[in-house]
Amino acid sequence: MRLLTHNMLSCNIKGVADGFPLRLEAEKWAEKEVELNPDFLRHIFPKIEWKALAGAAQVVGYGELPDEADATMLDSDDFLRRFHHALLEIHVEEGALVCPDTGRRFPINKGIPNMLLHEDEV
Amino acid sequence: GASIPWRASLMKLSRTAKIGLVSCHPEVYEPCDDSFALVDALLADREHLIEHRPRLCMELGCGSGYVISSLAIMLGELGCGVHYFATDINPDAAQVTRETLEAHGLHAEVISTDIASGLQKRLAGMIDVVVVNPPYVPTPEEEVGCKGITASWAGGENGRTVIDRIFPIADELLSEKGWLYMVTLTANNPTQVCRMMKEKGYASRIVVQRSTEEESLHVIKFWRDGVITNSAEGSDSWF
Numbered sequence: 001m002r003l004l005t006h007n008m009l010s011c012n013i014k015g016v017a018d019g020f021p022l023r024l025e026a027e028k029w030a031e032k033e034v035e036l037n038p039d040f041l042r043h044i045f046p047k048i049e050w051k052a053l054a055g056a057a058q059v060v061g062y063g064e065l066p067d068e069a070d071a072t073m074l075d076s077d078d079f080l081r082r083f084h085h086a087l088l089e090i091h092v093e094e095g096a097l098v099c100p101d102t103g104r105r106f107p108i109n110k111g112i113p114n115m116l117l118h119e120d121e122v
Numbered sequence: 123g124a125s126i127p128w129r130a131s132l133m134k135l136s137r138t139a140k141i142g143l144v145s146c147h148p149e150v151y152e153p154c155d156d157s158f159a160l161v162d163a164l165l166a167d168r169e170h171l172i173e174h175r176p177r178l179c180m181e182l183g184c185g186s187g188y189v190i191s192s193l194a195i196m197l198g199e200l201g202c203g204v205h206y207f208a209t210d211i212n213p214d215a216a217q218v219t220r221e222t223l224e225a226h227g228l229h230a231e232v233i234s235t236d237i238a239s240g241l242q243k244r245l246a247g248m249i250d251v252v253v254v255n256p257p258y259v260p261t262p263e264e265e266v267g268c269k270g271i272t273a274s275w276a277g278g279e280n281g282r283t284v285i286d287r288i289f290p291i292a293d294e295l296l297s298e299k300g301w302l303y304m305v306t307l308t309a310n311n312p313t314q315v316c317r318m319m320k321e322k323g324y325a326s327r328i329v330v331q332r333s334t335e336e337e338s339l340h341v342i343k344f345w346r347d348g349v350i351t352n353s354a355e356g357s358d359s360w361f
Contacts, residue, residue, distance in 0.1 A: 010243050115234060116235060
C-alpha cells in the first residue's frame with residue numbers, strides 16, 4: 001500500500017462522519033523506485049491532504065516533507081522529488097490503519113489494506 | 123498474406139496479461155469468457171484510451187487480476203503518468219491480483235473492500251477509467267456477497283443486485299471525462315440499464331457483444347453525455 005492510498009482511504013463504518021485520516025501503523029515497509037512524472041504529481045497535488053501525507057511519511061521514517069505545502073512549490077524539482085517519493089515509492093507491507101473516531105483497526109497484510117466491515121458496522 | 127494475421131494476433135497477445143502468469147486460488151474466479159470479453163473491449167478501445175490519457179484507473183471486483191493487469195499492459199506507453207487501483211470483496215482475490223500484477227512486473231494499489239467502500243469519498247470525481255466485470259448471474263438474493271468465490275458471480279434477482287449498487291458508486295468515482303466499462307448479461311436487461319444511466323446523464327455504447335452456448339455478454343461503455351470525447355463517440359450513443 002502506497003501512501004497515495006493511505007491518503008485516499010477513510011473509515012467506512014456506518015455513522016462515522018469523517019474517519020480521516022486513518023492513523024498509519026507500519027511494521028514493515030519497502031521502498032521501490034518509480035519514474036517521476038511531474039504531470040501526474042501536479043494533477044494529484046490539489047487532491048492530497050498534505051498533513052495526512054506528511055504524517056504518514058513520518059511513520060515510515062521519511063521526514064523530508066515540509067509541514068505545509070502549496071501549489072507554488074510544484075515548480076521546485078526538489079519538492080517534486082520528495083512529494084513523489086512519499087506518495088509513490090514507499091510501500092507499507094504490514095501494519096494497520098486506525099480510525100481516528102472509533103479506534104477500529106483495519107489490518108494491512110502483504111501490502112493490502114482490508115477495509116471489509118463486520119455485519120454490525122455496515 | 124498468412125503472416126499478417128499471425129503477427130496481428132501476436133501483437134494482441136503482447137497487449138494483455140499472460141494466462142500462464144495469472145495466479146490462482148480455489149476461492150478466486152479464474153479468467154473466463156466474460157473476462158476475455160472485457161479485455162477485448164478495452165483492446166478495441168485502446169487507441170481512444172491512450173488519447174484519453176487517464177491518470178487514475180480502477181477495477182471494481184478484480185478477481186484474478188487478469189483484467190487490471192491487461193489494462194496496465196495495454197496503456198503501458200503512458201508510463202508512470204497513470205496509476206491503478208483494484209478492489210475485491212474477497213481477500214483471497216485481492217492477494218491473487220497482487221501476485222498476478224507482480225508476475226507481470228506491474229503495480230496497482232489493491233484493496234480488500236466492498237466495491238469502493240472507504241475509497242469513494244476521497245476518490246470522488248478522480249477516476250478516469252472504471253472497469254467492472256460484476257457478479258451478474260441471476261441467483262437467490264441470499265447468495266449475493268457470500269464469502270469466497272460465490273461473491274464473484276452471484277448477482278441476485280436478474281443478476282442486478284450488485285450491478286445496481288455499482289452504478290451510483292461509479293458515478294461518484296468517475297471524473298468529468300471518466301469512462302466506465304461494464305460486462306452485462308442479457309438476463310440483466312442491458313437496455314434498461316442503459317436507459318437508467320441515460321437518466322443520470324450517461325451516454326452508452328456496446329463495445330463488445332458475444333454469445334456463448336450458455337450466455338450472451340455485452341461490454342458496455344458509459345460516459346457523461348455532452349462531455350466532448352476525443353473520438354466521434356458523442357454521436358453514436360446506443361439510443
